[in-house]
Amino acid sequence: MTEQAIPASPIEADIEIYGALKDKEPQKPPQSQWRDVWDQFRKHKGAVFGGGFLLFITLGVVIGPWLWDVDPKALDIRSKNWRPIYTLLWDSEANAGWVHPFGTDQLGRDILAQMIAGGRVSMAVGWLAMGLALLIGTAIGVLSGYFKRLDFWLMRFTDLVLSLPILPLTLLAVTLFRQPLNARFGPEGGMFILIVGIIGLTSWMQTARIVRGDILALKEREFILAARSIGTTSGKIIRRHLLPNVISPIMVSATLGLATAIITESALSFLGVGFPSDYPTWGKLLADAVQRMQDYPERVLLPGIAISLTVLSVNYLGDGLRDALDPRIRGR
Amino acid sequence: MLTFTLRRLILSVPTLLFISFIIFGLLQLAPGDPMAQVPLTVPPEVKQKMREALGLGAPWYVQYYKWLIQFFWIEPKVFIDYLTNTSFLLGWLPDTSFYQGELRVISWQTRSPVMDIVAQRMPQTLWVVGLSYIVGIVIAIPIGIYSAYRHYSVFDQAGTFITMVGFSIPPFFTGPLLIVIFSVSLGWLPSIYDTTHVVTDWASFKIQFFQMIMPVMVLALQTTAQISRYMRGAMLDNLNQDYVRTARAKGLREGVVVMVHVLRNSMIPVVTVIALGMPAIFGGAIITENVFKVNGIGQLLLTALFANDLPMVMTLTFIFAILIVLFNLIADVLYGLLDPRIRYD
Numbered sequence: 134m135t136e137q138a139i140p141a142s143p144i145e146a147d148i149e150i151y152g153a154l155k156d157k158e159p160q161k162p163p164q165s166q167w168r169d170v171w172d173q174f175r176k177h178k179g180a181v182f183g184g185g186f187l188l189f190i191t192l193g194v195v196i197g198p199w200l201w202d203v204d205p206k207a208l209d210i211r212s213k214n215w216r217p218i219y220t221l222l223w224d225s226e227a228n229a230g231w232v233h234p235f236g237t238d239q240l241g242r243d244i245l246a247q248m249i250a251g252g253r254v255s256m257a258v259g260w261l262a263m264g265l266a267l268l269i270g271t272a273i274g275v276l277s278g279y280f281k282r283l284d285f286w287l288m289r290f291t292d293l294v295l296s297l298p299i300l301p302l303t304l305l306a307v308t309l310f311r312q313p314l315n316a317r318f319g320p321e322g323g324m325f326i327l328i329v330g331i332i333g334l335t336s337w338m339q340t341a342r343i344v345r346g347d348i349l350a351l352k353e354r355e356f357i358l359a360a361r362s363i364g365t366t367s368g369k370i371i372r373r374h375l376l377p378n379v380i381s382p383i384m385v386s387a388t389l390g391l392a393t394a395i396i397t398e399s400a401l402s403f404l405g406v407g408f409p410s411d412y413p414t415w416g417k418l419l420a421d422a423v424q425r426m427q428d429y430p431e432r433v434l435l436p437g438i439a440i441s442l443t444v445l446s447v448n449y450l451g452d453g454l455r456d457a458l459d460p461r462i463r464g465r
Numbered sequence: 466m467l468t469f470t471l472r473r474l475i476l477s478v479p480t481l482l483f484i485s486f487i488i489f490g491l492l493q494l495a496p497g498d499p500m501a502q503v504p505l506t507v508p509p510e511v512k513q514k515m516r517e518a519l520g521l522g523a524p525w526y527v528q529y530y531k532w533l534i535q536f537f538w539i540e541p542k543v544f545i546d547y548l549t550n551t552s553f554l555l556g557w558l559p560d561t562s563f564y565q566g567e568l569r570v571i572s573w574q575t576r577s578p579v580m581d582i583v584a585q586r587m588p589q590t591l592w593v594v595g596l597s598y599i600v601g602i603v604i605a606i607p608i609g610i611y612s613a614y615r616h617y618s619v620f621d622q623a624g625t626f627i628t629m630v631g632f633s634i635p636p637f638f639t640g641p642l643l644i645v646i647f648s649v650s651l652g653w654l655p656s657i658y659d660t661t662h663v664v665t666d667w668a669s670f671k672i673q674f675f676q677m678i679m680p681v682m683v684l685a686l687q688t689t690a691q692i693s694r695y696m697r698g699a700m701l702d703n704l705n706q707d708y709v710r711t712a713r714a715k716g717l718r719e720g721v722v723v724m725v726h727v728l729r730n731s732m733i734p735v736v737t738v739i740a741l742g743m744p745a746i747f748g749g750a751i752i753t754e755n756v757f758k759v760n761g762i763g764q765l766l767l768t769a770l771f772a773n774d775l776p777m778v779m780t781l782t783f784i785f786a787i788l789i790v791l792f793n794l795i796a797d798v799l800y801g802l803l804d805p806r807i808r809y810d
Contacts, residue, residue, distance in 0.1 A: 179626075298748065
C-alpha cells in the first residue's frame, strides 16, 4: 500500500476535486423547517418589533380590564375633561392626575379604560373577520385549484366580487341591516356579527387567488401523484398534503387581512355607521373626539396612535413573515 | 389586442348587470322604510298612495327593470343632449334632442334627477381625488427609483419605513391630525373645504390652493406609500437583469441605464397598479370628504344612506362599480399594450 490512496472509481476522484463534498457529515446540525423560519424571522428587526407589539397590544386588551379595573362606562361628571398625565410636564396647573392617567372625556369616563375596552372590540373584530376571510378564501382557493370543474365558475365569482365597490357596499349593508340584527342579538351583539360578517365576506378574494395558484402548482408534483396512486381520497390529499404546503401564503395574507379588518372597522365607526355610541371602539373614540379636538387633541391622538401602531406592527409582521417563509430568501 | 379589448368590454356588461342586481337586491332586502320621515298624522291610505307614487308598489322585477332602463337608456340620452347643446367641449355639434321628457332616476330626498346632483358633486371629487393621485404618483416614482438604486442605503431604509407608516395610518386619523396641526395650532390652512369658492384672480386662486392642500395630501399619502413600494420592487427586479449589465458594459452612462433602460421596463407593472388603484382612491375619498367637509360624491352617498334615499344610493354605488370595472379593463389593456411579452390571444 502506498501513501497516496488510489481512487477506486472516477466518482471518488471527483470528490477529491470538489472539496466540499468530502465532508462526512453536514457542517451544521440539521434543523426543522420552522426553526429555519424562526431564525430568518429574527433577522428582520421590524418584524420582531411588530410581532412583539401586536402580542403586547393583544395581551394588553385581553388582561387589561383586570389590571385597570375602572368601568369604561361609569359616568363621573364631577371629574370630567381631565387631561392625560403627561400634560403636567409643561403645565403644572392642568387638571390631571394618576387617578386617570389618560384623562377623562366630557362625561367623566376614564379614557384608559375606554381605550382598553375599545381595543378589545377592535382586535376581536379584526381577528374574527380575518379568520372568516381566511376560511372562505382558503376553501374557495383549494376547491377551485383542486377540482377542475369548479375552477372556472369559482374564479369568475371571485372576479365578480373583486369588482364590487367594497366600501360603499359595506356602508350600505351596515346601515340597512342594522335594525333586524339588533333586534335579534341586541344592539352590540348584532352590530358585532354584522361587521365581522361583512368584513369577512368582502376580503377573502386575495387569499383565494393566492391559494388557488399555489394549489395548481402543487397538484402536479410527484408526491401528490404518489399519494393518489396508493389510493388516497381527494379529501385526505387536500387535508394531509396540500393544506400544510400552502400554510405560508395563508399566514402572510392573514396579516394583511388583520390590518384591513381593523382599519375597515374603525372607518365604519368613524363614518358613524359602526357600533352604538356608548360602546367604545378605537374608531368610535376617535370619531367622537373629532368635535372637541381643538381643546382636547389627545382624545383624537390616543386612539389614532393605537390604530396606526397596531396596523403598522401587523404590516411589519407580514413583511417579516413573507421573507421568513420564502425558502428562496431564507438562509441568505 | 383589439379583439381582446372588445371581448373584455362585452364581458364587462354581464359583470355590471350582476353587480347592479346585487346592489338592488341588497336594497330590496333592507327593512328601511322611505316613509319613516312622514308625520304620523298622515293617514295610512295616503301613505300607501305616496309609496306607490315613488314606484314602491310595483313588484321588484318591474322596479329593477325600470331602473335599468332609466340608467342605461334615458340617462345617456340626457347626457348626449347636454353634450351637444350646452357643453363647452362638444357644443359645436348640431343640437340633439333625444330626451323626450321620460321619467329619469329621481332622488327621494330632493325630488330632482339623481344624475343632475351627481353632476354637480362630481367636479369637487374629481379635483380632490385626481389631483391627489397625480401628486402621489409624482412623489412616489422618484422615491421608488432612488431607494431601489441605493438598495439598503439610509434613504432606502427611511423611505421604506415612511411608506410603511403612510400605508398603516388610516386617512381618518391623518385628516384630523393635519387639521389639529395646520388649522388649529398653526392656523395656516382652512380646515373646511369651501366648494362655493370661485377662482377669479390670484388672491382667490391662493385661497383655493390653500384649502386643497390638506385633503389632497391626506389622499396622496396613501397613494405615495403604495406606489413607491411597487416602484421600488419593480426597479429591484430589473436592476439585476442581464440587459442592465450589457448596457453598462457597452459604456452607456449610468443615468441612461437607470432612467431609460431600467425605468421603462419597471414602469410596466407600476402603470397597471396605478390604473388598478384608481377606484380604491374614490373609496378612500368617502372618508376624506367626510373629514374635510368636501361635498363630493362620497359625502353625497353618506347623506343619501342616512336619509334612506334608495335611488340615489343605488345609482351612486353603481357608479363606483362602473369605475372599478372600467379601470380593471384599462389596467389589463395597458399591460398588454406596454409589455410585448404578453399576448392575450
